[in-house]
Amino acid sequence: MASEDLLQVMDLEPPMGDLSTGNRLDSARSVWTTRRSGEVGMPKKRIVHQRVVRLHGPARLQRIGLRPAPGFHKCGSRLDHDWITAFRVLARVEGRWTEVLSKSGLSRPRTTALRWFRLPGHVVDGVIIELRGCGIDGGWTGWNLATGALVLEGERLAPLGPRFERRLAVTAMTLDQMPRGITARVADGCVRFTTKNFGVGFRLDRPAFSFLGLGSEEPARVATNLLLTNPVKCDQGLQFHGVGEPPRMAPAVRCDQIGSVTVEGPKVTYEVQTGAQRYRMVWTVASAGLSLQVVREGERSEQAWHSAAWTMGFSNAVAASHAVGNVRTDGETGGMSVPVWINAPGFGTWLLTSDDEAAAVRCESRRHDGINLVELKVGERPGREGWHRLVAGRHEATFSLRPVRPPQPLRRGTPAVVRRALERTYYVAPTFRADIGSLSNSGVSMLCPICMDTWSAVLPRLDLRAGQEAGPTGDELMRISIERWLWDGPGYAAGILSRNGRFHAADDEYLMTGAAALRGIGDYLTQAATAGWYREYRQVIRTKIDQARARDLDGDGLIESRYRTGVSGTGQWSTCWADVMSFGWKCAWSNAILHGALRALATGVTRFGDDELGQELETWRKQLHAAYRPAFWNEATGWLAGWRCREDRLHDYAFLPVNGAAIQEGLLDVAEGRAVLRRLLAEAERVGMPDPALGLPLNLWPVPDEDRADILQGYPFGYYQNGGRTHSQSRRLVMALYTVGMQREGDQLLRQLCGGFATASTFGGNQSGVDWRAWDDAPCGYEGLLTDQFGLLEAILWRWAEPAQV
Incomplete structure (x- = not known):
């Protein structure tokens, strides 16, 4: 293939016209980092931004170009153009991450022209460009700079992975013995349960929610879907994109799975194999809330750009949802320790808990995509550079998700x-x-x-x-x-x-x-x-x-x-x-x-x-x-x-x-x-x-x-x-x-x-x-x-x- 800017490569789209998903191989993301040698006046830990290239196969790197770009938009002020003063390029060569270039102390450019740096001609299957310093905001490099200041030239040596979607087999469907206080129905390729305080829907073609409603504050609101849904894009449920390969379980185009789903009363069970990972996920609906038991068995350890045993993607146009918990300051940002409170203002609050060591949670707001993500992880370890390692072997965790009401610390006589x-x-x-x-x-x-x-x-x-x-x-x-x-x-x-x-x-x-x-x-x-x-x-x-x-x-x-x-x-x-x-x-x-x-x-x-x-x-x-x-x-x-x-x-x-x-x-x-x-x-x-x-x-x-x-x-x-x-x-x-x-x-x-x-x-x-x-x-x-x-x-x-x- 000819040389190209690897940061501009578009992934395949579904054949749905105006419902295009805008998938790209590159992505901006933020990670926690520690001070490196020579970084003076920085906190022990801070957040920096990266631009990553999630290649579907090998590519040969050639050079990287830098130019001024919009900096962190502070709102209420002009949008200043910032520039990169320090960065490093990490590439995965023969399965190992290697720092192939590192620069610091870069001066302010005099023009908007690209400033080029030659890269070793390694054959790689993943790239991380980490911005560690910028002219205006010092060590706190921002998303705007990461998305606007870089060109990465290289030659892809493998084509994009093909479109590949499989559906689960429905092996059982029994809804005639529901517990008191729960109703259920099957429609639109989903099974949906409703209780007094919440509603939840499960897709039958893949492990994912189709609906999540909360009416603990106002019963009528239980009919409103808090999730972001799209006919050709599923930001819910199981997600996996391994480093160096096409996505296996992605929101669009690829759903590489083999397995089944069974519905037996208030219990929905997914048995799914995707690549080297096998999942058994059992959701149980009760009038007080939901529980999820996850068993993940990995034939081998894998590195992933993105991984979640279960994702809840909330539409921020419906509610400006946010999750509250104790922050973990390692790897990709957003990691939290359970318990976590998921607030849907105007609807109520979910309490997410787990007593299992293998359980972890990650949350991210994507304002430009209209979605706030809550990801449940099982047996994963955050990589220092932002990727995620799925450890081989058997890992098990049980999550509880239930509506909660706040305390009422008010005196008698309060209006x-x-x-x-x-x-x-x-x-x-x-x-x-x-x-x-x-x-x-x-x-x-x-x-x-x-x-x-x-x-x-x-x-x-x-x-x-x-x-x-x-x-x-x-x-x-x-x-x-x-x-x-x-x-x-x-x-x-x-x-x-x-x-x-x-x-x-x-x-x-x-x-x-x-x-x-x-x-x-x-x-x-x-x-x-x-x-x-x-x-x-x-x-x-x-x-x-x-x-x-x-x-x-x-x-x-x-x-x-x-x-x-x-x-x-x-x-x-x-x-x-x-x-x-x-x-x-x-x-x-x-x-x-x-x-x-x-x-x-x-x-x-x-x-x-x-x-x-x-x-x-x-x-x-x-x-x-x-x-x-x-x-x-x-x-x-x-x-x-x-x-x-x-x-x-x-x-x-x-x-x-x-x-x-x-x-x-x-x-x-x-x-x-x-x-x-x-x-x-x-x-x-x-x-x-x-x-x-x-x-x-x-x-x-x-x-x-x-x-x-x-x-x-x-x-x-x-x-x-x-x-x-x-x-x-x-x-x-x-x-x-x-x-x-x-x-x-x-x-x-x-x-x-x-x-x-x-x-x-x-x-x-x-x-x-x-x-x-x-x-x-x-x-x-x-x-x-x-x-x-x-x-x-x-x-x-x-x-x-x-x-x-x-």
Whole structure:
């Protein structure tokens, strides 16, 4: 065959026209890695990205080319072009992985032309290109760079594997003796069981689910399929693609299996042989849940690009599902130890357990494919470079999958709507992604340390273990998220940005990111950190504090952004969470959070005997406190403005969360805080703010185009961040009411906000837009679910939890 770019080779497609699957031989993926020699300033473990070539047979490598490409998209900023500074190429030669090229210290390219590197002319049957360093984000190489910066020239010496699909033989079908509470029927090539709380369907042609419904929160929702299905593509069930060969059990084109399926009452048994691996999988349906017994027998050990004894591929358009568990930091990212909670917001939560050593779980979100994967593995070991080894011999594990309800740590007398709201959001609040090793904006979105103060206000108060001793805790989820930020892991409004060829921390533009992350660290130090953890991270924390201090550009104690000036007409993005509003220079919201962060940090470091740093932080806090009101008080309105721009003008549009945060964090005294809140509530009534069941607007007055980022200009008041309603950041106003003793008003607002949670009408599937609502209730959001929405649990637990839970 002729020389070609092996990263552009398409696999075979089914003969189905517009239902093409887009299969390729190459793939981008992320892996955990440790520091290598010469990698200075890197964490002990971090996530890097690879580009792999899953060859179907031998190929001869020739050369690799590098070029600039889009870097990690931090959102709310320009998409900078990054470049590779360090990489290595691993190739499998005669069954052994060999490093055939390694480069580091590569300079910034002067042009967009490819820079070529000659490769040894080995005959290989698999390639891994691992990006270990890049110009902007250092050691945290990203998916965009891996998919856009590389060309790999070589000559394939073998054709693509042929299309090859076999069906299982149905050897028994008996449904006439079903246990009480379970119904079953056969239709569309599947057998489907329904119970009070869930429904499950099994394909008869291959080992896979056809349907998975959950109605533990709302019985009617049991009829909705949570899985992503497609007539010619099956992302469910048994999957296997060995290194150096065509896929054997793939979503499309190839289903190389021999075996049978039997259905005997509530028991479905698959007996499948695929290559050197033989599986016996027995699913048992009971009214309380499902169990899966897997026996895998391998004639020999095999390396696989992708392997799962059973896959559940959830449609993220139906629900922004996410799995929560203890992360394993080896091999391909996404590995977790059981137990694991699988949350389908609005539908309920599955608890996945196993007591067997051979059992493992891996989870991955593929936003671009509309799917979130939960993979069950048996007798596999993660390879350091990201592949998976199926160990030879007999391996057995039993998994349990059952619907669970969260605890109800609320006092007697809690309003029913509040109790229902907590029930529907308790397990949803930790929006976690194992494949990025962090809490995130949602189970389908990116990590966002700008929300760290929200997480620290809620997650440590939740009992996430549901009686499972080995389960995760809110403090543990906080820890790993904090560590990634401390080591400059990129994310939304986090990491490194560039401007005119010069680099700076994203926190210099998004002041709130640094403030919120420091608040999360302060709370973690105060509540959960060990002395050993503080010793390990003290210097990195100190560096982050010093960087924040350096953002006080005029010495008044408040931090400012030299890049985002807040000047009308500039069309700039924001310094805070409201990213398409032109908050800038002195940001009242970010500085309010920073005030709370300094107080928490001072308490936290003093807990570990760091009295000198604690006093330094307290001195800074007092200075910020003294400067805050004079900087942001608006005499004309009797409340705080949103920002004071570089031209020394106040920008005030009756911002509810800004005033709420300042009052909650103690920047106004109780009497004045109470007066401010009464004025804002009166103004909300005057302008006709709708029922808060679907959320609160950030601002009660329209923000003109000249004070909005370019992307929001031209849209009417009530649309998205310009007056749109959301539960995100609503906790601040409710907590402010409680802070100043306005309990009646706080209770009323909390009950109203809980109405949207109780009906699950304010969070939904990816890109459903229900995370924001116009004043006529029309969706005007984007994600469908935002992690900040569940900050309201702080107010629920503060007001109504049993004393031990507060």
